[in-house]
Amino acid sequence: MKVIVCVSLVPDSTTKVKIAQDGKSIDESGVQFILNPYDEFAVEEAVSLKEKLNAETLAVTVGTDKATEAVKKAFQMGIENGVLIKTDNEIVDTYSVAKNLADFINEQKPDLVLLGKQSIDFDSSALPSMLSELTGIPSVNVVVKLTIGDNKVTAEKEIEGGQEIISTTLPVIIGTQKGINTPRYPNLKSIMAAKKKNVETRHSTYNENATEIIKMELPPIKGKGKILTDGANSVPELVKLLREEAKVI
Amino acid sequence: MSKKVLAFIDAKDGKFKNPALEVLTEANKLASLLNTESIALVIGNNSEESSKSFGNYGIKNVHYIDLTKLNSISGKSNFSYSHSAFSKVISEFAKANDCNIILLSANSLGKDLAPRVAVNLSASYCPDCTAIKIDGDKLVATRPLFAGKSIADLLLKNETKVITLRPNVFKVEKLSDEEATVISVDPVSLGITESDFSVIVNDVVISSGKLDVAEADRIVSGGRGLRSQENFNLIEELAEVLGAATGASRAVVDAGWRPHSEQVGQTGKTVSPSLYIACGISGAIQHLAGMSSSKCIVAINKDKDAPIFQIADYGIVGDVFDVLPALTKEIKSVVSS
Ligand SMILES: Cc1cc2nc3c(=O)[nH]c(=O)nc-3n(C[C@H](O)[C@H](O)[C@H](O)COP(=O)(O)OP(=O)(O)OC[C@H]3O[C@@H](n4cnc5c(N)ncnc54)[C@H](O)[C@@H]3O)c2cc1C
Ligand SMILES: Nc1ncnc2c1ncn2[C@@H]1O[C@H](COP(=O)(O)O)[C@@H](O)[C@H]1O
Numbered sequence: 332m333k334v335i336v337c338v339s340l341v342p343d344s345t346t347k348v349k350i351a352q353d354g355k356s357i358d359e360s361g362v363q364f365i366l367n368p369y370d371e372f373a374v375e376e377a378v379s380l381k382e383k384l385n386a387e388t389l390a391v392t393v394g395t396d397k398a399t400e401a402v403k404k405a406f407q408m409g410i411e412n413g414v415l416i417k418t419d420n421e422i423v424d425t426y427s428v429a430k431n432l433a434d435f436i437n438e439q440k441p442d443l444v445l446l447g448k449q450s451i452d453f454d455s456s457a458l459p460s461m462l463s464e465l466t467g468i469p470s471v472n473v474v475v476k477l478t479i480g481d482n483k484v485t486a487e488k489e490i491e492g493g494q495e496i497i498s499t500t501l502p503v504i505i506g507t508q509k510g511i512n513t514p515r516y517p518n519l520k521s522i523m524a525a526k527k528k529n530v531e532t533r534h535s536t537y538n539e540n541a542t543e544i545i546k547m548e549l550p551p552i553k554g555k556g557k558i559l560t561d562g563a564n565s566v567p568e569l570v571k572l573l574r575e576e577a578k579v580i
Numbered sequence: 581m582s583k584k585v586l587a588f589i590d591a592k593d594g595k596f597k598n599p600a601l602e603v604l605t606e607a608n609k610l611a612s613l614l615n616t617e618s619i620a621l622v623i624g625n626n627s628e629e630s631s632k633s634f635g636n637y638g639i640k641n642v643h644y645i646d647l648t649k650l651n652s653i654s655g656k657s658n659f660s661y662s663h664s665a666f667s668k669v670i671s672e673f674a675k676a677n678d679c680n681i682i683l684l685s686a687n688s689l690g691k692d693l694a695p696r697v698a699v700n701l702s703a704s705y706c707p708d709c710t711a712i713k714i715d716g717d718k719l720v721a722t723r724p725l726f727a728g729k730s731i732a733d734l735l736l737k738n739e740t741k742v743i744t745l746r747p748n749v750f751k752v753e754k755l756s757d758e759e760a761t762v763i764s765v766d767p768v769s770l771g772i773t774e775s776d777f778s779v780i781v782n783d784v785v786i787s788s789g790k791l792d793v794a795e796a797d798r799i800v801s802g803g804r805g806l807r808s809q810e811n812f813n814l815i816e817e818l819a820e821v822l823g824a825a826t827g828a829s830r831a832v833v834d835a836g837w838r839p840h841s842e843q844v845g846q847t848g849k850t851v852s853p854s855l856y857i858a859c860g861i862s863g864a865i866q867h868l869a870g871m872s873s874s875k876c877i878v879a880i881n882k883d884k885d886a887p888i889f890q891i892a893d894y895g896i897v898g899d900v901f902d903v904l905p906a907l908t909k910e911i912k913s914v915v916s917s
Contacts, residue, residue, distance in 0.1 A: 344727075344865070344866050344869075345865055346726070347729075347865070348726050348729040368847055425695070451727060454727060455695075455707050456691050457694075457698075457705060457707055460692055460693070460694075460696045461698070463696065464667070464696045464699035464700060469664065488688075490784070491688055491792035491795050492791070493784060493785050493786040494784070495784050495785075496781070496783040496785065497779060497781050498780060499779045510840055542734050544733070544735075545720065545735045546733040547725070547730050547732045548730065548731050549731070550872065553877075553893065556879075556889065556891075556892040556893045556895055557895070558894070559894075559895065560884065561898070562896065562898030563899075563903050565898065565903075566896070569878070569894060572894055574914065577876045579855040579875075580822065580911060
């Protein structure tokens with residue numbers, strides 16, 4: 332069994348976003364980058380298939396040199412091989428990322444492709460579906476439980492207020508959601524082992540963008556709120572404000 | 581006249597959720613701006629008659645696909661629907677009807693289908709959009725990035741554009757009592773075949789029957805300040821009198837007090853209800869990321885310096901164990917009076 336995990340490097344979730352000089356990107360100075368939190372579930376799922384079924388595992392990322400960090404994090408968790416699909420510039424268009432990954436997947440012919448359900452920088456939640464259409468491989472995103480039988484795949488997808496039980500066949504593309512597993516912490520041994528591994532670099536196969544960010548701003552700052560300080564005694568006043576001023580109840 | 585604007589709607593038993601009406605209203609608005617027509621495509625069960633009501637939102641022509649008829653093409657039985665078949669239907673319909681702007685709700689179905697449709701139509705894709713502007717012959721879509729910590733304007737460069745609308749952000753505007761013409765479409769005529777059913781939904785398990793935070797117009801959320809799982813009855817009681825959904829911070833989800841489906845924040849759900857009440861939640865940056873675009877934010881926290889007060893419109897500095905019961909009681913009495 333061959334498993335490919337798509338990983339991305341994103342700003343740490345505590346990042347205070349600052350807008351860069353150009354007015355259309357974020358100022359990256361002082362920003363700490365991490366493996367996308369949802370991708371940890373995808374990596375864990377791959378590594379456990381390696382342990383259980385002796386699956387061959389490979390992590391791939393699309394981006395500039397900096398993105399290799401994401402593959403290295405995947406190494407630390409136990410992924411065997413890694414590839415950087417190198418782009419000249421930071422790409423922000425999901426379709427462009429999907430095209431590069433799809434070309435790679437078509438070449439590699441994996442049985443399973445794992446991704447996070449969403450990247451926490453661009454929050455598109457689009458790649459699993461896009462990859463599916465580009466490769467002809469079925470996909471299910473936002474998966475909280477995955478069962479792989481001989482050729483049959485059953486996935487539980489989280490939806491509003493419940494779950495969908497979905498069936499399909501291998502090969503399959505899965506986007507992982509919290510709940511599917513508990514990602515391991517790399518130990519010293521695995522961190523040391525990861526240091527010896529190489530990330531293979533390839534050149535990107537697609538560089539067009541279907542979308543372009545033309546402006547980026549911080550969200551509008553709220554005016555100072557009305558904060559009442561007398562505990563339960565403030566309740567009648569709060570309710571009055573919500574009714575008469577905010578008109579929300 | 582330029583090409584048409586298409587609103588995609590999924591329907592069950594003749595019922596349409598609010599986000600569906602938001603999609604219709606926005607499709608009609610865009611079409612007027614572009615001096616063209618907006619049409620709707622509905623896939624559903626027993627919803628043909630009620631689709632006529634789309635006329636109220638300015639849509640004159642509704643194209644209706646009966647779900648049972650669509651599913652019968654699969655040759656399989658006993659399943660609800662197929663994501664892969666839906667996306668093929670939308671893509672082929674858009675091509676056949678000359679639509680170059682396709683709007684869907686950013687609900688879990690829309691988020692799954694829209695990227696597929698975008699690939700099929702070689703379209704520019706903007707997910708989770710909060711505003712759409714027409715600038716000459718350009719379409720610019722606004723969307724939050726970095727979990728709402730920044731707001732970006734995205735130029736959609738390709739001729740065809742697929743956009744999902746963040747629920748609860750766009751307004752629903754009923755324009756008239758007019759009825760739309762509903763045209764029944766045979767999915768076979770769109771070229772749907774058995775092979776389009778590669779991914780099927782066997783079953784839909786509704787975990788609680790409760791309103792989901794992602795769809796709710798009012799939310800009462802609890803954090804670690806509630807101190808235990810049992811104490812969440814205070815949250816549920818307030819939610820009940822308000823007809824609100826219950827939400828939670830990650831701290832309480834990690835503690836196992838509440839299900840992950842209730843988590844609001846960067847690694848939970850993004851919400852923009854008209855009322856969000858945060859109880860015993862400190863307001864960590866990852867929590868704010870998921871709810872800061874709520875229209876009215878109310879915070880109840882015993883620490884006057886808790887960061888949640890910085891984005892709150894209203895708040896009470898106090899103990900949730902005193903404030904919540906009093907608040908529930910007060911709201912109950914004013915609502916019934
Ligand atoms: C990668 C990553 C992703 C994350 N994603 C999310 C996310 O999606 N959503 C999320 O919520 N968090 C997320 N977090 C966690 C976040 O950083 C905070 O730890 C979490 O939001 C804190 O939850 P809390 O406010 O309930 O708890 P605390 O921070 O412990 O706050 C409890 C609050 O309750 C108040 N309080 C205590 N007792 C009372 C009382 N009796 N009456 C009134 N007030 C009281 C206290 O003053 C305090 O302000 C994430 C963290 C990371 C690292
Ligand atoms: N640049 C990238 N390279 C490889 N995989 C990516 C990249 N960006 C996103 N992904 C994967 O796609 C998932 C969904 O991302 P998105 O559609 O951008 O929200 C992420 O969780 C990753 O697994």
